[in-house]
Amino acid sequence: MIIKEVTLRHVKMKMKAPFTTSFGTFQDKEFLLLEAKDDNGMSGWGESVAFHSPWYNEETLKTNWHMLEDFIIPSLLNKEVEQPEEVSEILSYIRKNNMAKSTIEGAVWDLFAKRKGITLAAALGGEKTEIEVGISIGIQNTIDDLLQLVDEYVNDGYKRMKIKIKPGWDVEVMREVRKHFPHIPLMADANSAYRLKDIDRLKALDEFDLMMIEQPLASDDIVDHAQLQKKISTPICLDESIHSYEDARKAIELGSCKIINIKIGRVGGLTESKRIHDLCQQHGIPVWCGGMLESGVGRAHNIALTTLANFVMPGDTAGSSRYWEQDIIEPEVVVKNGMITIPDKPGIGYEPNREIIQQFTAYEKSYS
Numbered sequence: 001m002i003i004k005e006v007t008l009r010h011v012k013m014k015m016k017a018p019f020t021t022s023f024g025t026f027q028d029k030e031f032l033l034l035e036a037k038d039d040n041g042m043s044g045w046g047e048s049v050a051f052h053s054p055w056y057n058e059e060t061l062k063t064n065w066h067m068l069e070d071f072i073i074p075s076l077l078n079k080e081v082e083q084p085e086e087v088s089e090i091l092s093y094i095r096k097n098n099m100a101k102s103t104i105e106g107a108v109w110d111l112f113a114k115r116k117g118i119t120l121a122a123a124l125g126g127e128k129t130e131i132e133v134g135i136s137i138g139i140q141n142t143i144d145d146l147l148q149l150v151d152e153y154v155n156d157g158y159k160r161m162k163i164k165i166k167p168g169w170d171v172e173v174m175r176e177v178r179k180h181f182p183h184i185p186l187m188a189d190a191n192s193a194y195r196l197k198d199i200d201r202l203k204a205l206d207e208f209d210l211m212m213i214e215q216p217l218a219s220d221d222i223v224d225h226a227q228l229q230k231k232i233s234t235p236i237c238l239d240e241s242i243h244s245y246e247d248a249r250k251a252i253e254l255g256s257c258k259i260i261n262i263k264i265g266r267v268g269g270l271t272e273s274k275r276i277h278d279l280c281q282q283h284g285i286p287v288w289c290g291g292m293l294e295s296g297v298g299r300a301h302n303i304a305l306t307t308l309a310n311f312v313m314p315g316d317t318a319g320s321s322r323y324w325e326q327d328i329i330e331p332e333v334v335v336k337n338g339m340i341t342i343p344d345k346p347g348i349g350y351e352p353n354r355e356i357i358q359q360f361t362a363y364e365k366s367y368s
């Protein structure tokens with residue numbers, strides 16, 4: 001397979017509702033969409049999950065554009081690539097910049113599967129024909145607003161509720177949610193809003209039988225998380241702390257977590273995601289697929305990855321209509337009773353809608 005042309009698009013989409021985490025709130029989503037065309041004119045698609053500002057990690061939309069334009073695309077254009085796994089190797093000379101690397105690696109995986117006439121799920125070795133999905137609920141203005149949203153999503157059939165927490169919006173909030181919804185699968189995501197000194201607050205969450213608490217401490221830590229896990233019964237799930245297979249190996253060895261949230265962009269692509277999945281499977285560590293408020297292209301990659309056997313917990317892969325007035329793929333991602341049926345078309349299985357993409361594209365550039 002040879003990539004003859006790459007088109008990078010800076011896409012702007014308006015979210016249906018603002019999304020607030022312990023870092024802040026955002027309403028609009030700007031992201032990079034990458035289309036890689038092969039020598040037959042067939043296209044593979046990838047999406048960068050880097051945000052406009054470096055609050056989630058050190059990457060941004062602009063750093064991604066720079067890395068893709070000046071290093072990553074030139075490393076892959078007109079180069080024979082037999083297997084998509086080779087992309088990580090070819091790009092291994094570049095330090096970090098995982099989201100930038102993942103953007104084109106995902107497109108190569110999509111192109112590879114399309115050329116073989118198989119689904120991306122099959123290319124990755126996934127066997128599920130449908131996946132369970134959960135939903136992530138941002139920090140709300142009032143507890144009543146939150147309870148209303150939880151009620152709505154429980155009625156939609158979502159298999160797990162993820163509630164964002166931070167100091168001052170945590171114990172009391174989870175107590176109210178548990179009081180109104182005593183049996184729903186419930187978890188908290190702290191996005192590194194706590195420190196070891198907050199141990200008492202975090203221990204108080206043990207009362208609510210949570211599935212996990214996601215990333216309570218610093219985004220580059222696995223040592224304090226190991227200390228914390230010894231002191232609380234709620235399983236710790238790591239998100240921001242896990243950037244690679246090696247990070248996962250060390251976190252498992254130290255006992256820093258009992259669950260890992262795999263995000264394709266955060267770890268540098270689908271190949272690394274598979275490696276982490278396999279490592280966790282060997283160590284009895286369940287994984288699930290996190291979300292980064294992706295459009296339908298990135299969402300399609302998440303869905304395909306989640307078909308792997310050790311993705312045993314519902315991920316943050318809600319339907320298109322949860323985020324967008326109009327998504328950029330056809331058909332849109334639809335959730336029925338908390339389940340998504342895996343598309344059986346080759347590659348990502350959803351067709352990017354060029355007309356809509358053009359409407360939402362603020363700027364584009366092609367490289368050949």
Ligand SMILES: O=C(O)CCC(=O)C1=CC=C[C@@H](O)[C@@H]1C(=O)O
Pocket residue numbers: 021056135136189191239290291292293294316317318
């Ligand atoms: O895409 C979704 O629906 C989940 C979004 C979500 O929960 C997050 C996106 C990005 C950073 C965080 O705030 C949070 C997460 O940590 O998973």
Ligand SMILES: [Mg+2]
Pocket residue numbers: 189191214215239240261290
């Ligand atoms: Mg998280």
